Amino acid sequence: MPNLAQTLKQEIARIARKEVREDVTALRKAASTYRSEIAALKRSVKDLQVQLRATQRAFSRGAPAQAQEGSSSRPGRRPTFNAERLKAKRQALGLSQAQMASLLGISALSQWKWESGQVTPRASKLARYFAVMAMGKREATKQLGTP
Known part of the structure; x- marks a missing residue:
């Protein structure tokens, strides 16, 4: 008799493992789906956080105000820095690099680096750059204090 009881016990364990295996397989598939x-x-969420930080940075720097200033001249386009245009404007105004630098509120070395294209201005200096680019010769000489 012990042989029959032992065999029955083994068969019950085998069937139980088979049923459990099916249930575990289904659970593994579900867990894998949930993980993905x-x-x-x-x-x-990470992409949205990056977008939020960028929007907050733009808002804190006053980008909406800059967009309104730039939209009056060319809607849909942001003004950008250009070294060649800076040099051409300085020559059109008839100013030296030192005079243009004082007009922009920077050093003469920075002016030279801006014009040569080695460096681009910081965001804090861009507003002054755009204001100078919009100036005429009379206004520039008036601000420099030279007749």
Whole structure:
């Protein structure tokens, strides 16, 4: 008799493992699906956080105000720095690099680097750059204090 009981016990354990294996396989598939969905959601949240930080930075720097200033001349286009235009404007105004630098509120070395294209101005200096680019010769000489 012990042989029959032992065999019955082994068969019950085998059937139980088979049923459990099917359930575990289904659970593993579900867990894998959930993990991939969670990873996609994390990527989405990260992208949204990056966009939010960029928007907050632009808002704190006053980008909406700059966009309104630039939109009056050319809607849909942002004004950008150009070294060649800076040099051409300085020559059109008949100013030396030192005079143009004082007009922009920077050093003569910075002026030279801006014109040569080695360096681009910081965001804090761009507003003054655009104001100078919009000036005429009379206004520039008036601000410099030279007749």
